[in-house]
Amino acid sequence: MIFSQTAEYALRAVVALASKTDRPWTNQQLAATTKVPSNYLSKLMQSLRRAEIIHAQRGVGGGFRLQRRADEITVLDVIRVVEPVQRIHQCPLGLEAHRHELCSMHRQLDDALASTECVLSNTTIQQLLDDQSAAVPLDVKVCV
Secondary structure (H helix, E strand, O other), X not given: OOOOHHHHHXXXXXXXXXXXXXXXEOHHHHHHHHOOOHHXXXXXXXXXXXXXXXXXXXXXXXXXXXXXXXXXXXXXXXXXXXXXXXXXXXXXXXXXXXXXXXXXXXXXXXXXXXXXXXXXXXXXHHHHHHHHHHOOOOOOOOOO
């Protein structure tokens, strides 16, 4: 798996919040809908709140809502909250011969990471919702 379970959980939570914006979601409602353990979800929601992706309100009538519109939040925005995409800038082996330039293998790996990062930064939460309801593949933008 390319992304951690935490990234998967964060995406599930944000997509769920985007799917029904008419009311705030309680932690229990969100946990039941997303199949994320409630205690784990609470910690995750704190991180998403600090990153200004969601808004949390305590008390009666409170709960979680998106802080921005779903078409303004990218998949990469959500993933970066829990696990930044780690690009390869220097030889992971510390080889002197690769000091100024990545070897072919690490350059290819970094190119794959760059492509993944590009696709995720060009895919919004709203697109995930739209594509889910239409059952059609995402329009993938070409990244260079």
